[in-house]
Amino acid sequence: MFEATKVGRKVGKQDFKEQVTKLRTELLDTQRRLADSGVPVIVLVSGIEAAGKGEVVDRLNEWMDTRGVQTWAFWDESDEDRERPRYWRFWNAMPPRGQIGVLFGGWYQEPLERHMHGKCSDKELEAELARIEDFERMLSVDGALIVKFWFHMSEKDQKARFKKLSRDDRSRWSMMPEKAKFSEHYARFERLAERVIRETDTGIAPWYLIEAANTRYRDLAVGKTLLEAIKTRLDNPMDTSVTHTTRSPSLPNLPDAQRTLLDKLDMDKDISDDDYKRRLDELQGELNELAWAAYKAKRSTILVFEGSDAGGKGGAIRRITNAVDSRLYRTIQVAAPTDEERARHYLWRFWRHVPRAGRMTVYDRSWYGRVLVERVEGFATEAQWSRSYYEINEFEEELSEAGIIVVKFWLHITKEEQLRRFKEREVTPHKQHKITDEDWRNREKWDEYVVAVNDMINRTSTQHAPWVVIPGNDKRYARVAVLEAVTRALRKALKGK
Amino acid sequence: MFEATKVGRKVGKQDFKEQVTKLRTELLDTQRRLADSGVPVIVLVSGIEAAGKGEVVDRLNEWMDTRGVQTWAFWDESDEDRERPRYWRFWNAMPPRGQIGVLFGGWYQEPLERHMHGKCSDKELEAELARIEDFERMLSVDGALIVKFWFHMSEKDQKARFKKLSRDDRSRWSMMPEKAKFSEHYARFERLAERVIRETDTGIAPWYLIEAANTRYRDLAVGKTLLEAIKTRLDNPMDTSVTHTTRSPSLPNLPDAQRTLLDKLDMDKDISDDDYKRRLDELQGELNELAWAAYKAKRSTILVFEGSDAGGKGGAIRRITNAVDSRLYRTIQVAAPTDEERARHYLWRFWRHVPRAGRMTVYDRSWYGRVLVERVEGFATEAQWSRSYYEINEFEEELSEAGIIVVKFWLHITKEEQLRRFKEREVTPHKQHKITDEDWRNREKWDEYVVAVNDMINRTSTQHAPWVVIPGNDKRYARVAVLEAVTRALRKALKGK
Numbered sequence: 001m002f003e004a005t006k007v008g009r010k011v012g013k014q015d016f017k018e019q020v021t022k023l024r025t026e027l028l029d030t031q032r033r034l035a036d037s038g039v040p041v042i043v044l045v046s047g048i049e050a051a052g053k054g055e056v057v058d059r060l061n062e063w064m065d066t067r068g069v070q071t072w073a074f075w076d077e078s079d080e081d082r083e084r085p086r087y088w089r090f091w092n093a094m095p096p097r098g099q100i101g102v103l104f105g106g107w108y109q110e111p112l113e114r115h116m117h118g119k120c121s122d123k124e125l126e127a128e129l130a131r132i133e134d135f136e137r138m139l140s141v142d143g144a145l146i147v148k149f150w151f152h153m154s155e156k157d158q159k160a161r162f163k164k165l166s167r168d169d170r171s172r173w174s175m176m177p178e179k180a181k182f183s184e185h186y187a188r189f190e191r192l193a194e195r196v197i198r199e200t201d202t203g204i205a206p207w208y209l210i211e212a213a214n215t216r217y218r219d220l221a222v223g224k225t226l227l228e229a230i231k232t233r234l235d236n237p238m239d240t241s242v243t244h245t246t247r248s249p250s251l252p253n254l255p256d257a258q259r260t261l262l263d264k265l266d267m268d269k270d271i272s273d274d275d276y277k278r279r280l281d282e283l284q285g286e287l288n289e290l291a292w293a294a295y296k297a298k299r300s301t302i303l304v305f306e307g308s309d310a311g312g313k314g315g316a317i318r319r320i321t322n323a324v325d326s327r328l329y330r331t332i333q334v335a336a337p338t339d340e341e342r343a344r345h346y347l348w349r350f351w352r353h354v355p356r357a358g359r360m361t362v363y364d365r366s367w368y369g370r371v372l373v374e375r376v377e378g379f380a381t382e383a384q385w386s387r388s389y390y391e392i393n394e395f396e397e398e399l400s401e402a403g404i405i406v407v408k409f410w411l412h413i414t415k416e417e418q419l420r421r422f423k424e425r426e427v428t429p430h431k432q433h434k435i436t437d438e439d440w441r442n443r444e445k446w447d448e449y450v451v452a453v454n455d456m457i458n459r460t461s462t463q464h465a466p467w468v469v470i471p472g473n474d475k476r477y478a479r480v481a482v483l484e485a486v487t488r489a490l491r492k493a494l495k496g497k
Numbered sequence: 498m499f500e501a502t503k504v505g506r507k508v509g510k511q512d513f514k515e516q517v518t519k520l521r522t523e524l525l526d527t528q529r530r531l532a533d534s535g536v537p538v539i540v541l542v543s544g545i546e547a548a549g550k551g552e553v554v555d556r557l558n559e560w561m562d563t564r565g566v567q568t569w570a571f572w573d574e575s576d577e578d579r580e581r582p583r584y585w586r587f588w589n590a591m592p593p594r595g596q597i598g599v600l601f602g603g604w605y606q607e608p609l610e611r612h613m614h615g616k617c618s619d620k621e622l623e624a625e626l627a628r629i630e631d632f633e634r635m636l637s638v639d640g641a642l643i644v645k646f647w648f649h650m651s652e653k654d655q656k657a658r659f660k661k662l663s664r665d666d667r668s669r670w671s672m673m674p675e676k677a678k679f680s681e682h683y684a685r686f687e688r689l690a691e692r693v694i695r696e697t698d699t700g701i702a703p704w705y706l707i708e709a710a711n712t713r714y715r716d717l718a719v720g721k722t723l724l725e726a727i728k729t730r731l732d733n734p735m736d737t738s739v740t741h742t743t744r745s746p747s748l749p750n751l752p753d754a755q756r757t758l759l760d761k762l763d764m765d766k767d768i769s770d771d772d773y774k775r776r777l778d779e780l781q782g783e784l785n786e787l788a789w790a791a792y793k794a795k796r797s798t799i800l801v802f803e804g805s806d807a808g809g810k811g812g813a814i815r816r817i818t819n820a821v822d823s824r825l826y827r828t829i830q831v832a833a834p835t836d837e838e839r840a841r842h843y844l845w846r847f848w849r850h851v852p853r854a855g856r857m858t859v860y861d862r863s864w865y866g867r868v869l870v871e872r873v874e875g876f877a878t879e880a881q882w883s884r885s886y887y888e889i890n891e892f893e894e895e896l897s898e899a900g901i902i903v904v905k906f907w908l909h910i911t912k913e914e915q916l917r918r919f920k921e922r923e924v925t926p927h928k929q930h931k932i933t934d935e936d937w938r939n940r941e942k943w944d945e946y947v948v949a950v951n952d953m954i955n956r957t958s959t960q961h962a963p964w965v966v967i968p969g970n971d972k973r974y975a976r977v978a979v980l981e982a983v984t985r986a987l988r989k990a991l992k993g994k
Binding site (some may be wrong): 028032054057058062065067070073075078080114306314318321322327330331333335339340364381429430441463 | 580754815824830836837929
């Protein structure tokens with residue numbers, strides 16, 4: 001695979017100068033077009049040791065307008081990184097639309113190092129590469145342009161470069177201080193790299209192999225490749241615009257298809273006054289202990305609350321948060337995204353709040369807005385919401401793999417009960433803020449929401465992140481049921497029972 | 498001082514219920530008005546042990562619309578916190594305008610604990626309280642409402658509460674696991690608290706002492722106090738609006754007053770081709786080593802670049818960043834603030850980027866925009882920009898106290914040289930993006946900028962964060978001078994010479 005990076009390509013000094021002048025002008029022009037385009041560009045800089053990845057990054061910063069370029073290295077992680085799912089730091093580094101993020105090594109560095117050090121099996125590497133492919137596809141279909149560079153050279157050239165480095169103080173220093181040295185294992189590393197590249201060289205996020213022995217050739221090749229990639233995308237824009245689609249969710253035209261998961265719920269469930277008080281007290285006491293135990297065990301918890309309007313989310317959440325020490329949880333109220341959020345993939349604003357080890361995050365509404373309100377109201381295109389089931393399952397799998405306990409609630413009420421609560425809200429002073437015209441409008445689409453909820457639960461209730469569907473006509477029954485599910489999940493995760 | 502918190506105030510159960518209903522309605526109303534007002538509300542929750550601070554926070558979250566409330570605890574810091582100036586985490590927790598941030602302990606917790614543990618002297622405490630006062634004033638004049646609660650009770654009541662806690666599993670757990678126990682030192686802690694409160698009970702950020710023995714009284718008192726504080730502010734809005742002031746900067750009407758710092762610069766400084774190449778190479782090599790040494794020593798560096806338009810900032814910055822390993826620095830290009838930034842104090846967006854220990858942040862333009870472009874163009878009111886000299890000095894002092902090496906550059910060119918460069922930019926393709934109509938407009942205000950620069954350097958060049966003013970007509974001379982100043986500062990900080 002790397003034959004073409006050992007050709008001995010060179011660029012002369014004078015030629016370089018002339019070409020650079022032209023290239024810079026074009027890069028700057030293209031950056032300006034990019035800024036207006038809404039395309040985020042992710043540039044991954046990888047390759048064999050001593051290929052000069054740092055120098056390439058410097059060059060890009062030199063040639064481009066740095067106002068639109070952000071550089072990220074992932075080599076010295078903080079405990080804020082370590083205590084979260086692995087991809088958290090990459091999400092952190094996502095450039096906003098119209099800008100360029102240059103990522104050192106990116107998501108390829110760790111799998112390469114782990115495999116070289118014998119810390120991961122072939123199977124694990126395989127799985128990781130599959131994850132990467134998913135991740136890159138997700139970013140791409142959302143409109144991102146991903147440009148992956150691999151810098152390579154022959155073993156002889158690499159040796160020569162190392163020799164030169166060791167004579168040159170400055171460059172020697174520029175090497176990582178405690179970096180794993182793979183140079184003694186040229187052949188093995190090359191084999192591994194070939195495999196990684198081959199399996200992740202998808203059409204949507206292609207690898208560009210660059211011969212790195214001659215630095216002028218290397219830098220020009222990078223600059224021109226990047227320029228072409230961006231220009232090509234700008235000249236052939238993807239249609240990622242959010243067109244207001246009005247096609248409503250519907251079920252197959254069969255009488256029995258109209259019966260959904262929600263119809264199977266026993267909506268008459270209730271609880272007596274005495275039982276409620278007793279159980280609430282018991283469960284809150286237990287939850288308090290479990291939350292501290294989770295803190296000590298460094299296990300995080302993510303609770304997701306979705307439900308019918310007026311379904312009792314707020315009340316149920318309060319019964320949780322009242323039980324947990326306020327130092328241990330955060331509640332995230334999902335409202336309209338800020339402009340920093342809007343400029344990125346829709347999952348970005350949820351990744352932001354993923355808790356550190358041992359904490360709990362309670363999401364009051366969540367990423368499921370994509371397949372509920374955004375689907376029903378047509379705020380997301382069908383292409384967008386329909387692919388998000390998969391994206392959401394991947395996201396939750398990553399959370400779960402990082403040891404996070406994920407429980408999701410759908411609090412369901414009947415249409416009649418909703419009407420009663422809406423009316424009650426309108427006449428109760430401290431509840432009036434909870435009822436808006438939007439609620440009434442949503443109510444008109446009750447049937448469409450039922451279909452959307454049915455699909456959502458069907459497609460995203462997984463072993464590692466199950467949906468708990470709760471009949472909520474009796475608020476107190478629902479609260480106890482929520483507390484039971486949360487304590488059960490924590491107990492099982494922490495004590496195995 | 499605490500006599501009024503030992504009166505034995507109580508609220509009956511029925512009375513509580515009735516009052517809460519009314520209070521909640523009013524709180525919710527007021528929150529809605531608050532959202533439109535642009536006032537950020539900062540609530541500090543402090544007090545003696547076992548006063549139920551966590552319970553109070555729960556109550557506030559229960560009574561208010563949590564969409565506008567964020568709670569922050571500062572008890573389990575990450576290395577991301579530890580590796581930055583102490584106040585970084587408080588800046589992180591600043592609520593946006595129109596919302597409420599509830600801060601557990603806030604900036605009072607640490608000084609109290611340190612003094613109780615004998616880890617800080619009286620003098621140090623004094624200094625810390627003075628800093629707090631400055632900090633709160635800064636937030637207040639920017640429009641924030643700061644409401645500080647201190648929960649207190651008699652030693653007897655505290656003992657009774659501890660006893661009760663020890664019988665009650667759930668509440669026992671709700672105690673901090675490794676919390677410093679000050680209860681054995683009731684009298685000493687009370688004396689300390691009195692002193693802290695007395696010295697920080699300023700009119701702009703008053704303390705509210707709340708009797709905490711009866712939880713119903715405590716919670717109602719908090720709710721009503723907060724409600725009144727917010728209502729009062731909303732009924733008496735501060736004028737913090739940014740009115741476009743057109744008064745230009747000017748110097749005293751004396752002929753010799755027109756001579757500024759900038760006139761003293763020797764603008765003929767230059768460097769030969771050979772010297773430039775040699776020095777550049779030497780200095781970049783040294784800087785590369787120093788940057789790694791700083792990383793190892795966990796000393797951060799902040800470099801600030803300001804200067805005339807076309808003064809050569811970009812080129813000088815590149816000579817720095819080319820020398821430093823790209824894993825160690827970030828360049829922050831200061832452009833228009835995002836909406837998340839606009840919703841907070843103007844320093845917030847610079848605090849965001851303060852580097853972790855051992856890293857370097859290069860600000861291309863900076864917080865000095867406040868006293869330069871915002872002053873000259875009237876984007877900030879005179880009240881705003883004139884108080885910011887002090888705020889900036891405080892900010893930089895905090896950076897410096899945390900061990901960060903701060904160096905600020907003003908790259909100056911003559912008006913003639915600027916004209917030459919502007920024209921050159923207009924005809925050089927890869928430089929055209931650097932010249933805009935705004936540059937030409939700014940140029941018309943050259944004299945006003947000179948006065949603003951003169952004031953800025955005069956008032957903010959400090960021992961711990963000096964301005965280095967560099968004659969930049971010869972770009973290469975300026976680059977070498979910048980590199981010399983940076984290496985000198987790092988060398989001095991790391992090697993003491």
